[in-house]
Amino acid sequence: MNSQNLPKIVGFLCTWCSYTGADLAGTARMKIPAAIRVIRVMCSGRIDPLFVLKAYLRGADGVMMMGCHPGDCHYQKGNYNTRRRFVMLQNILDTLGLEKERISLWWISASEAPRYAQATNEFTEKISKMGPNLLHDEIFL
């Protein structure tokens, strides 16, 4: 895959689990696709659905929300809220005919470096198959 058709994926990673997991994947020299741009947040509960919408509307081909496994949240319940918000967001996009597959939610713990590598690779592949975000060239947003 060359840089021409490499999708743009925005990842929101919780600092305690997923970001640490991603860090570990890097230390272990696992192959992570260059498509993903990581934004570190203090908790997946900090991922305002508006962040995700903004990324999508501005032309990101995919958005990944990542956090600790349910029950493992550093702040006890942040990721439960994330999960509801994700379900709501996907439902809204689906109802309106927008591509809900472009947003995804992953639980990745601090030790799950291989899972991080697998998640990013799988999602990048899926998004590559879907093709570019149709809203990328849309100027009325």
Next chain:
Amino acid sequence: MSKALKINKGIEEGIIDFLEFLIQGGKIRGVFTLKKMNENGAVAYSLITSLDELKKAVPFYPFMPVNAGKVLSSFTLRAATEEPVAAVLRPCELRAFIELAKRVQGSLDNILLISLTCGGVYPLRSLKNGDLKNHLSSYWETVKKAEIDPETRPTCQSCEDFIPQLADMTVATAGMKDIDKECVILLNTLKGEEHAANAPGNIITEKVENGNIEKLQKLREEKKKKLFEDFDSNHAHPKDFIKTFAACVGCHACSHSCPICYCTLCDFDSKTCEYQPQSFTSELGQKSGLKVPPGNIFFHLGRMNHMAVSCVRCGMCSDVCPVNIQVATVFSRVGDSLQKVFNYIPGRDVEEPVPSGTYKEEEFTEFGEQ
């Protein structure tokens, strides 16, 4: 079956008589209801304490200048009313008020809630040139026959929640043949029964179902189904949604008129969503052009995320839209689908938490684990 108060007058006169009785007996201090503002058919929600003013009240006028839930919340925001007040409002307005009370934006205490089996309201535009006045007689005819008035708001025509759930009293209108001669007020709660004690008229037993109501419910359900099916078939492609809002001028009137959008400073009116000069440049670096002012689609999608799960389908947003976008159809469609996910009905119960503000540990467990 519940107790009901039957007054031998037309519903419009009957309810005024009853409210007069409540004020005279000191059971309530005032009434919150629609009042005539001029002879051309203009009405406004008013707080009325004097009997003279009460004569100008038109509680069942088929018009919603503003969602009453929003107004009720504004004067019960800090605390419940000190003196008891009766409020006459439509089922969707009542639901909106309950949704606001859940969000600590109002208090139901000390308010006697009077609602009706609703035949719908006319769009705001119908007030122009006194058009609405000419429709009134045909409106009441369709209500009597439990049919759908094609001139009412599209949300009203497809509304199946026209029987109020939490009202203390329900005035039966839909499908009641004799509303010109008799006013039947169903007493749903103990509070309602207490207020109706010794009122002029007879206490009878009556139920909200009258055969015609079920017919109307069916008609409306079909209409809603059709409306949603049309919506779905018109929104299959990602760009369809953008076309729907293509004419949007970004005035945010839909949000300002929405009873659920209670935030004093909306996220989308705040600095957070303001475009800085450099944001234009950076976005133009990514795209071949940019609509200015930007952010309309973001606004609608974002607002949906914030309130659609509590959408009471009052239709205010469509009515206030200066460019005639059917905002309410979009929001009610999304709201309906969200409410199904969480098995939530806005305004069903004051104690029920709003889905976006709560969670359960054992739900949606399939997400995130792929």
